[in-house]
Amino acid sequence: MSAFEFTRRPRRLRQNPALRELVAETRLSAADFILPMFVADGIEEKREISSMPGVYQHTSDSLVQAVEEAAEAGIKCIDLFGVPLDSDKDAQGSVAWAEDGVLNRNLARLRKEFGDDIMIMADTCLDEFTDHGHCGVVTTDRHGNTIVDNDETVKLYQQMAVAQAEAGAHIVSPSGMMDGQIGAIRQALDAAGFQDVVIMAYSAKYASSFFGPFREAVGSSLQGDRRTYQQDPANVRESLLETQLDIDEGADFVMVKPAMPYLDVLAKVAEMSPVPVAAYQVSGEYAMIQAAGRNGWVDQDAVMMESLMSIKRAGADQILTYFAVDAAKALKG
Ligand code: PBG
Numbered sequence: 001m002s003a004f005e006f007t008r009r010p011r012r013l014r015q016n017p018a019l020r021e022l023v024a025e026t027r028l029s030a031a032d033f034i035l036p037m038f039v040a041d042g043i044e045e046k047r048e049i050s051s052m053p054g055v056y057q058h059t060s061d062s063l064v065q066a067v068e069e070a071a072e073a074g075i076k077c078i079d080l081f082g083v084p085l086d087s088d089k090d091a092q093g094s095v096a097w098a099e100d101g102v103l104n105r106n107l108a109r110l111r112k113e114f115g116d117d118i119m120i121m122a123d124t125c126l127d128e129f130t131d132h133g134h135c136g137v138v139t140t141d142r143h144g145n146t147i148v149d150n151d152e153t154v155k156l157y158q159q160m161a162v163a164q165a166e167a168g169a170h171i172v173s174p175s176g177m178m179d180g181q182i183g184a185i186r187q188a189l190d191a192a193g194f195q196d197v198v199i200m201a202y203s204a205k206y207a208s209s210f211f212g213p214f215r216e217a218v219g220s221s222l223q224g225d226r227r228t229y230q231q232d233p234a235n236v237r238e239s240l241l242e243t244q245l246d247i248d249e250g251a252d253f254v255m256v257k258p259a260m261p262y263l264d265v266l267a268k269v270a271e272m273s274p275v276p277v278a279a280y281q282v283s284g285e286y287a288m289i290q291a292a293g294r295n296g297w298v299d300q301d302a303v304m305m306e307s308l309m310s311i312k313r314a315g316a317d318q319i320l321t322y323f324a325v326d327a328a329k330a331l332k333g
Contacts, residue, residue: 026313028305030074030328034121034278034320038217039063040083041102051213052283053290055322057083060106064113073328077119079173079320080107083218084129092137092156093129097163101129104167111168121171121200122164124157124185133222135176135229148229153178158188165194173255175202177229183249200278201251204239204265206231210258210284217283239265240272247275253318258282260307263314270315279316281307286322301330 013023040047040057047057058066067078082103088095095101103122110120127135136153140146153176161172172189174181182201189197207230215222231238243254254273256266257280270277289307293300304323311319321327 026309028308028312028327028331030324030331031076032312032317032319033075033308033324033328034077034079034318035070035075035324036079036081036280036320036322037063037066038081038083039102039106040219041088042085049213049217051216051287052322053294054326055217055286057217060109063106064109067110067114067118070325070328071114071118073325074332075118075324075328077121077171077318078110079121079123080110081123081218082106082128086131086219089129089131091131093126096126096129097156097159099163099167101163103128104163107164107167107169111170116170119170120168121173122167122169123175124161124164124172125175126153126156126160127176127220127222128218133220134224135226136178146224148178150178150180150229154181154184157181158184161185161197162188162192162194165189165192165197169197171198171200171253173200173202175205175257177202177205177226177231179245180249182246182251186250198252199250200253200255201246202257202280203243203246203251203254204231204256204262204269206233206258206262208233208258208261208282208284210261210282213283213287233261236265236268239269243269243273247273251275253278255280255320256316257320258285259311259316259319260285263310266311266314266316270317276317277315278318278320279311279314280320281311281323283322289323301326305330 038057046062049055084095084102107122125135127133132138134148136148139149164172207227246254253276255278256269259279259281266279289303292298
């Protein structure tokens with residue numbers, strides 16, 4: 001006999017692991033994860049990125065090995081970024097569409113090695129390849145201000161996307177936040193006969209300080225900032241506009257980035273999107289969890305899984321995360 005006659009006792013469903021598992025609303029799976037990877041030109045051995053422990057600038061050979069390991073862990077998609085030699089960078093980022101450029105060369109190799117066993121996604125953006133570090137063509141407007149020229153940049157994205165498709169990318173992922181980029185890239189791909197190449201659009205991408213460690217990862221020395229093309233962290237409405245535009249222009253997936261500091265944005269985008277919604281747990285999010293874990297301040301594995309669970313619960317169908325392989329292994333137990 002109890003002292004009370006409570007009708008509702010929510011604790012009833014939390015009694016034991018089996019019951020909790022039975023009523024779990026959100027489940028993570030290795031198939032949700034997309035692993036971002038870096039391949040660098042001119043290095044003899046893979047190099048660990050100091051602000052991202054466990055993440056490497058790969059050589060071509062170590063990349064193939066790492067993709068194999070990811071595939072074995074159950075990962076279905078990797079996202080490849082190229083790190084060119086400094087001497088190959090120029091104002092336009094022309095090595096981005098060169099057939100023998102570091103990114104295209106390695107996309108081709110991966111497609112040859114893995115066929116359709118794992119989806120090969122390419123980052124379709126110029127900042128890794130330009131000497132000024134901006135995501136597009138830098139010019140001066142009629143008032144003398146330095147600007148990134150939207151439409152000239154979009155033309156270069158078209159070339160880059162076609163080169164990536166030619167190399168064998170299954171998915172291109174335009175991340176430069178230029179207006180009209182998705183429609184223009186879709187047109188260029190179709191005109192070149194690549195109707196089957198998928199576009200994952202970085203739709204809601206913020207001018208975020210959480211990208212810090214990524215700059216080390218790709219050896220980029222950005223002059224200035226990206227606030228005239230990436231979104232203001234103060235805003236959520238324009239994310240819905242950006243997402244709607246990308247869907248209208250033909251995006252097969254849309255994405256929100258960063259993830260954890262923008263779960264409200266993610267939830268709203270997930271509510272309105274008729275196409276799959278991905279979220280990118282970025283370099284700074286990864287670095288913070290690693291740093292706290294290495295200091296013994298949090299339980300790293302537990303925080304890793306909780307962060308991924310939260311991102312999925314908020315509405316992400318796919319999660320780009322540097323933890324992809326670790327998390328996939330943890331799920332296998
Ligand atoms: C642009 C791009 C960036 C990231 C992914 N694509 C950098 C930026 O926009 O400044 C950041 C990813 C991360 O921080 O993990 N090519």
